[in-house]
Amino acid sequence: MSDALLTVRGLTKSFAGADGELPVLSGIDLTVRDGEIVALLGKSGSGKSTLLRCLAGLIPPTEGSVAYRGEVLTGENPGTAMVFQTFALLPWLTVQQNVEVGLEARGMRAAPRRAAASQAIDLIGLDGFESAYPKELSGGMRQRVGFARALVVEPDVLLMDEPFSALDVLTAENLRGELLELWESGDFPTRAIVLVTHNIEEAVLMADRIVVLGARSGALRAEYAVPLDRPRDRDAPGFAALIDRIYRTMTGRGDDVRGPLPPLGREPAAPTAAPAGPAAEPRRTLAGTPLPPASxxxxxxxxxxxxxxxxxxxxxxxxxxxxxxxxxxxxxxxxxxxxxxxxxxxxxxxxxxxxxxxxxxxxxxSKTLFAEAALRVPLVAAITTSLAKAADRTLRAGFFRDLLAHHYTSEQVTEQMEIAIDWGRYAELYAYDADHTEFRLGPDVPAAG
Known part of the structure; x- marks a missing residue:
């Protein structure tokens, strides 16, 4: 077995909510070893981005621990660097300056900093763009800057939070391929990669090991080894078969795993049957029931x-x-x-x-039936109920954004709000004034009291 770079034991992460602590991750055990690419796969709201930030030391676990090379983290992880979905570039800095930011923060002198940044820029295919500003770059080129900025500090573990999801299909395919070529070449200045994705095919294309997180449980659901040679062939029977197995795990019912993971490459056994009797439906919460991005x-x-x-x-x-x-x-x-x-x-x-x-x-x-169903969805219900209790039946969108901000990133908050607006408008539960960023209760929804 290769050296363990990151070790997670019993990690639980909860955020404060109106009704108490809301768990996002529960009892996570995970090891990332030298020489492997690990994909964290799961649907929206499964906690995979939260887990990635715990690995980076950006947020502390509520319980359990994260260790880097055996040392338990008490702050930022010195052995990791992160690539973000939204590029996160500083618009007032050039490509060269953006890549140098991390080195400058570490106190490196100007001359060696410029040399190291130039080398990373060349490695990632950005040479010729050193003096360009982010606004002059395409999405693919902006993400290349993000990769160069992360790689220039030569982290042991590169953490990537859905780095290709904001790109068009062809650009994402090209950038994935180039990244894997660098990884295989031996010139890649990092020892391991942890990739967060919701895309099953992307996980199978890139990873040596795939960890599936449960959509609402906040726990590890299954783990798969990927015994396929690189470069990987989408038409190979093993490729399609593994996608199908993982897909069935992500969409199936009754196969969540508690405690130790099953052996790599095996799907978890069904849990022991509960005593007979009526099963209580799990309580839905804002944190545990994200709206899927569906019109x-x-x-x-x-x-x-x-x-x-x-x-x-x-x-x-x-x-x-x-x-x-x-x-x-x-x-x-x-x-x-x-x-x-x-x-x-x-x-x-x-x-x-x-x-x-x-x-x-x-x-x-259909609108009436949709409204009845949507009122059982926590975010739609929270908006409708809050408006019904408001004196003038109106509330600013910021009120609901603040509620969501306890459980989601800013990008996820925006996505959740957009979906809730779409669903609520169709159901005629409430209207939304974009000019004033304000919700108004629908005319046919009775006020509280």
Whole structure:
């Protein structure tokens, strides 16, 4: 076994909420070793970005520990550097200056700092852009600056938080390929990579090991070794089979793992059956029930397609039929599940009785059914209930952004708000005034009291 660079033991992370502590991560055990790429895979709200920030020492665990080369962290991790989804460049600095920022913060003198930055710029394919400002660069070039800025400090572990998700498909494919070529070449100035992604194919393309986090449990759900040679062939039977196994784990039911992980490459065994009796539905919270990035038109379209196929379809087959990636369908599947219109069963999605009524209803009835379902979703319910209690039935959007900020990053808060506005408007539960960033209760929703 190679050296352990990062060691996580019993890590739990909770954030303060209106009803007490809300857990985001629960009992995480993880080791990152020299020479491997580890992918943290999970849906939105699974806690993977929070875990990455704990590895970086940017936020402390509530319980448990994170250690770098055997030393438990009490602050920022000296052996890591991070690449962000949103590039996070300083717009007033040139490419050269942005890459030098980390070295300057470490007190390196000007001449060696410039030389090291130039070497990193050349390594990542940015030579010729040294004097350019971020506004002059494409998205792919901006992310190259992010990579160079992280690599120039020669971290033991490079942490990447969905670094390709803000790029177009072709740019992301090219940048992934170049990064893997550097990794395989031996010129890569880092010993391990931890990649956060929600994209199953990306995880299988890049990682030696894939760790799946549960969507709502905040715990590790399964772990897979990736025994495929690089460069990886998407058409290879093993590639497609592994994607299918991971997909079934991410969308299946009753396969969460508590305690020690199963052996690498094996799916977890089903848990011991609970005593007979009515099962209580898990309590939904703002932190544990993120809105999936699905439009009303998109989820309604999927529901209609399901109804045309007797209410059930295999998602992988549907993706092939529609010439989509499985990951493109997952948010729509999650939305139907969250609203109670669909149920995920292994690799398939089936309409519930409520989903069949919704799919077959006319426009006005479908809006009524959607409103009833959406009011069981925490964020939509919080907005509607708060507006009903407000004296003038209006509230600034900042109030809800502040509630979400306890549990999500700023980018995630924006995404959650946009989805909630879309769903609430369609359901006629509330209106939103973008000019004044203000919500107003819908005319047919009674005021509180």
């Amino acid at each position: 009303v038109d998109g989820l309604s379209g999927l529901a209609e397609i399901l109804l045309q196929h007797d209410g059930r379809l295999d998602i992988a087959e549907l993706a092939d039929e529609l010439a989509l990636e499985i990951d493109d369908l997952l948010p729509l599947v999650d939305a139907l599940d969250l609203l109670g219109f669909g149920e995920v069963d292994g690799g398939g999605i089936a309409l519930t009785a409520a989903g069949r009524r919704y799919s077959g209803a006319d426009v006005q009835e």
